[in-house]
Amino acid sequence: MSIYIVQLLTGVAYGMLYFMIAAGLTIILGVMNVVNLAHGAFFLLGTYFAFTFMSLHLNFWLALLLAVIVTAILGIIIEKLLINKLYGKELEQVLLTFGLTFVIADCAKWIWGTEMQTIAVPELLNSSITIGEMVFPAYRLFVVLVGCILAVILWYLESRTRVGAIIRAGVDDRAMVAALGINVRLVFTGVFAFGAGLAGLSGVLGGPLIGMYTGMDSDILVTSLIVVVIGGLGSWKGSFVGAILIGLIETLGKIWFPSLSMLIVFLLMVVVLMIRPQGLYGKVVSQ
Amino acid sequence: MKNNLFIILILIISVSGLPFLLSGFGVDLATEIYIMAIFAMSLGLLMGFAGMVSLGHAAFFAIGAYTVAILGQFINNVYILILSAIIIAGLIALLTGSLFIRTSNFYFLMITLAFGQLLYALAWQLENWTGGADGMRVSATLDFGFGEIASPLAIYYLMGIAFIFVYILLKLFVNSPAGRIIKGIMENPSRMAALGYEVRVYKLLVYSLAGALAGFAGSLYGYFNMFVSPDLTYWKFSGEVMIMVIFGGVGTLIGPVLGAGLFIILQNFISSYTERWQLILGAILVLLVLVGKGGIIHWFGYFKEKFIIRKGTKNVETSKPIEEEREVIT
Known part of the structure; x- marks a missing residue:
């Protein structure tokens, strides 16, 4: 029994990583109406940036901070330079x-090679907490904690601040927000950079858990897309619930049906879609 | 119609004449292009005539290829194998499509992507059947009842004929009443629904048809390549086919064909110089999208338009459909 409780923690920790990346994805989709297929690449870049910073003898926390900032700046550059040029043409933005x-995946291969690497768990958290006969790695607990704090921050931002109000309004009716004199392009850039930064954060935190390998960007992208579909468009809450669900199912699925874990995740998505096509917390958008 | 016959004639002439101009490697490349052209046309049908942008279309291609590989171990009959590839891919498209088409726009894109990746994971994990990451050899032989077709040239002509056959079939389909209804649904679903058409039924029809065709292309690929691997259903492969369609021109049938041809030639050409093909491919896509002038077939349209305007002929009508076709991706 105790093994399952420890695995539950692992599942939730993975879920938190999915939540961080899916939160950005869902909000970009909600506000900009763009499925950012490069979101997995931001995750990958976050990990690799942190890896590089750490190999320059920076400690984990500084590397984390820098990697997130650099990824977010890259997000700004990409949005300003490329995506913004196709303002209003959503399908083209997705293709872009x-x-x-x-481009990013191949550059990463070029710069960092194809060897599988990991980021070391920071000293501070390189221990485990023992309760009875259960051993919980401290780092996983930490990831869960960060995820929960982030969820609270996002909730606060969304419901208590002006920025959150603009973003909520943007999800509901983009044209109206623009008509009210809000600089929509600035909002887009901000949202995109924020999402990129979150994906970077998820990548760095995931480094010690998932490691880094070629193709991880695709794996994580698909999982987070499923989270977005399950959770509903533009909903942080949906991403939170969906991500934890997926994290748990994936981890437990790997124990019980090692060869079919992806199938179970997919079936969950199918069931959700059949019952609620707009996702768990999504609003019905007429389109 | 005259125009269509003209294109078909050109296709027939080039398919039958090309081997005289090409080296052995060129013939192989052209064979691959015909198969990919069938695949690209199936996605082009979905994207350009039904407005359904799928990022998991390779799933059906892989289903076709794996059908030939897996069933081919037990039954070595080309008719049964190709037919079952088409039917299985079509049925799975029908089944999954009935669910997927309930969603619109980007949800559809995300879900088809997830479906493709699901098959990718399954192809990896069900090692006993699929050979896992190593893939599997295709043991079935290409024998239509008059001796095995083994020479590259014979395979070339077979794929060429299949390609022209599919082109004509699709041309007839998009010009049929059903094809026009589907295009109408793409342009204005609510109006078509108000006119009494079952929007979902037609969307499902075109999705299943595209799936079955991709399965057909996949089965041919299985015979051609003699080897299948999970990469056939990887989402980046779906994306590559989508790039072929966009490259050539969305909203036409001949566009995806040109796109497939150019893509494969470029891929072979660039890969022989550098390993960074993916980087260049991505950059090409980004550029193409940024420039926003549509695909190759639309560039022809632009030249024609300019030419006609300069000559001052009355024909403004001809430029109209091209404009409309561009709308598809906007």
Whole structure:
């Protein structure tokens, strides 16, 4: 029994990583109406940046901070330079982000090689907490904690601040927000950079858990897309619930049906879609 | 119609004449292009005539290829194998499509992507059947009842004929009443629904048809390549086919064909110089999208338009459909 409780923690920790990346994805989709297919690439870049910073003898926390900032800045550059140029043409923007996944993934291969690497768990958290006969790695607890704090921050931002109000309004009716004199392009840039930064954060935190390998950007992208579909468009809450669900199912699925874990995740998505096509917390958008 | 016959004639002439101009490697490349052209046309049908942008279309291609590989171990009959590839891919498209088409726009894109990746994971994990990451050899032989087709040239002509056959079939389909209804649904679903058409049924029809065709292309690929691997259903492969369609021109049938041809030639050409093909491919896509002038077939349209305007002929009508076709991706 105790093994399952420890595995539950692992599942939730993975879920938190999915939540961080899916939160950005869902909000970009909600506000900009763009499926950012390069989101997995931001995750990958976050990990690799942190890896590079750490190999320059920076400690984990500084590397984390820098990697997130650099990824977010890259997000700003990509949004300003490329995506913004196709303002209003959503399908083209999606295609553009798709082209970027090729470019970024191949550049990463070029710069960092194809060897599988990991980021070391920071000293501070390189221990475990024992309760009875159960051993919980401290780092996983930490990831869960960060995820929960982030969820609270996002909730606060969304419901208590002006920025959150603008973003909520943007999800509901983009044209109206623009008509009210809000600089929509600035909002887009901000949202995109924020999402990129979150994906970077998820990548760095995931480094010690998932490691880094070629193709991880695709794996994580697909999982987070499923989280977005399950959780509902533009909903942080949906991403939170969906991500934890997926994290748990994936981890437990790997124990019980090692060869079919992906199938179970997919079936969950199918069931959700059949019952609620707009996702768990999504609003019905007429389109 | 005259125009269509003209294109078909050109296709027939080039398919039959090309081997005289090409080296052995060129013939192989052209064979691959015909197969990919069938695949690209199936996605082009979905994207350009039904407005359904799928990022998991390779799933059906892989289903076709794996059908030939897996069933081919037990039954070595080309008719049964190709037919079952088409039917299985079509049925799975029908089944999954009935669910997927309930969603619109980007949800559809995300879900088809996830479906493709699901098959990718399954192809990896069900090692006993699929050979896992190593893939599997295709043991079935290409024998239509009059001796095995083994020479590259014979395979070339077979794929060429299949390609022209599919082109004509699709041309007839998009010009049929059903094809026009589907295009109408793409342009204005609510109006078509108000006119009494079952929007979902037609969307499902075109999705299943595209799936079955991709399965057909996949089965041919299985015979051609003699080897299948999970990469056939990887989402980046779906994306590559989508790039072929966009490259050539969305909203036409001949566009994806040109796109497939150019893509494969470029891929072979660039890969022989550098390993960074993916980088260049991505950059090409980004550029193409940024420039926003549509695909190759639309560039022809632009030249034609300019030419006609300069000559001052009355024909403004001809430039109209091209404009409309561009709308598809906007």
